[in-house]
Amino acid sequence: MATTRTAHTVWEGELLKGSGTVSFDSSGIGSQPVSWPSRAEQANGKTSPEELIAAAHSSCFSMALSHGLTGAGTPPTRLETKADVTFQPGEGITGIVLSVRGEVPGLDADAFQAAAEDAKKNCPVSQALSGTSISLNAELV
Numbered sequence: 163m164a165t166t167r168t169a170h171t172v173w174e175g176e177l178l179k180g181s182g183t184v185s186f187d188s189s190g191i192g193s194q195p196v197s198w199p200s201r202a203e204q205a206n207g208k209t210s211p212e213e214l215i216a217a218a219h220s221s222c223f224s225m226a227l228s229h230g231l232t233g234a235g236t237p238p239t240r241l242e243t244k245a246d247v248t249f250q251p252g253e254g255i256t257g258i259v260l261s262v263r264g265e266v267p268g269l270d271a272d273a274f275q276a277a278a279e280d281a282k283k284n285c286p287v288s289q290a291l292s293g294t295s296i297s298l299n300a301e302l303v
Contacts, residue, residue, distance in 0.1 A: 171196065184209065202251045212247040212255060219287045220245040223260055227281035231266055234277065239265040258291065261299040274302040 167189075173182035181197040200208035220243040231238050246259040262278055269277075278300035282288055288296055 181208075184214070201249060210249070212249045215255070215258075215287075215291070216245040216247045219247070219258060219260065219285075219291065222285045222287035223262070223281055226285035227262065227264070227278055230277050230281050230284075231264075231269070234273075236266050236269045236273075239267060241265075255294050257295040257297070259297050259299065261301075263301045263303050265303055269302065271302045275300045 168187040169184055170187060171182050171184045174180055178198050181195060183193045184196050185193040195208040196210060197208050200206060201210035201212065205213070223245070224241045224243045227241055227243075228238055241262060241264045243260060243262045246261070248256045248258070250256045260282060264274055264278075266274060278298055282296060282298050
C-alpha cells in the first residue's frame with residue numbers, strides 16, 4: 163500500500179527579503195518559519211529545505227540500516243545518525259555526509275560498515291537524492 167505525505171509552504175515577498183512558513187500537514191506537528199538567510203547564512207531559529215532534507219535522510223537511513231541489520235540476524239540496540247546537507251548559494255546542494263554510530267551486539271566493524279553502505283545505497287531518500295554526492299562515516303560502538 164502506497165502512502166503520500168504532504169507539507170506545504172506559504173511564501174510572502176521576494177527571495178532575499180521575504181519569508182515563509184512550512185507546515186507539516188500529514189503529521190500535524192506544526193509549522194516552521196523559513197527564509198533565505200536561514201538557508202544561506204545562519205539558521206536563527208528558522209529552518210531550511212536542506213535541514214528538512216537532512217531530517218528525512220537521517221531518519222530514512224536509520225530505518226534502512228535497522229531493517230538490514232535485523233534481517234541479517236544482528237538487530238541494533240541503538241543507531242544515531244546525523245546528516246549534514248551542504249548548500250552553496252549559486253550552486254545548490256553540493257553534498258551530503260551521513261554519520262552513524264551504532265550499538266549492534268555480535269557485529270564487527272567491517273560488517274557494520276558493509277551494512278551501513280548497503281543502507282546508504284538502498285534507503286529511498288538516498289535513491290531520491292542520487293544526483294548528489296553522498297558520503298558515509300560509520301562507527302560501531
